[in-house]
Amino acid sequence: MAMSIKSLQKHQNKHDENYHADISSRSTQDRMKHLTFHFAKYVGDVIALNPDWYKEIQIDKSKFEKILVDTFIIALSAANTLNMNLEVIFANEITKYPTFNDTFQLSSGYIQSTFNDRWYFATRLGMYTGKMAKQCEALDHLENGNYRDNLVAEVQNILLLVAHTAFAYKIDLISKYALRILEVEAKSIL
Numbered sequence: 001m002a003m004s005i006k007s008l009q010k011h012q013n014k015h016d017e018n019y020h021a022d023i024s025s026r027s028t029q030d031r032m033k034h035l036t037f038h039f040a041k042y043v044g045d046v047i048a049l050n051p052d053w054y055k056e057i058q059i060d061k062s063k064f065e066k067i068l069v070d071t072f073i074i075a076l077s078a079a080n081t082l083n084m085n086l087e088v089i090f091a092n093e094i095t096k097y098p099t100f101n102d103t104f105q106l107s108s109g110y111i112q113s114t115f116n117d118r119w120y121f122a123t124r125l126g127m128y129t130g131k132m133a134k135q136c137e138a139l140d141h142l143e144n145g146n147y148r149d150n151l152v153a154e155v156q157n158i159l160l161l162v163a164h165t166a167f168a169y170k171i172d173l174i175s176k177y178a179l180r181i182l183e184v185e186a187k188s189i190l
Helices: 005-019 028-049 061-081 091-096 108-115 118-140 147-168 173-186
Strands: none
Touching: 005 061, 005 173, 028 061, 028 118, 061 118, 061 147, 061 173, 118 147, 147 173
16 A cells, blocks of 8 residues: 555544544644553563563564554554644655655665564563653653653654554555454544
8 A cells, every 4th residue: 555654644633633632733842742652562562572681482464563553543543733844754765765664664674673673672662662751751841841852853753663564564554554444444433
């Protein structure tokens, strides 16, 4: 399934307005807190797949895929909340690759060795989420800082992490995204 980054953002925005009005109607600050909680939950979910990281065990790949796709969905929602134009942010990659799935297939050897590791994903997502939580907390206290730019940077980091990880695991992120959105929408009474 081919979708541009712009069409993904529009689709996610429409989905959020129609199926998560309780969140999309909140202030930007409250939405970002809520989305940061989601990211924190996903860090815990990845770790729970194998809490004893030093032991080699088989995990349920479908559970990891679901966490990865849900992280992508929330990252798109966060990008929209912060009014991030992902086409501009990822302009260099987009000019080379026409669809989101193709955009991040760069340096495949590096990506395969680095991002094909659930612990790498969990620690990086945890680090980015912690930085987002600090910005939300600092905003609550009206501390000095550049909250928006810092939140934008971490959402961008999360999007890159998800895209690279999906590529390393050979997960068709866009097809899985579309299926997951349909699953969520099917649960709605509307």
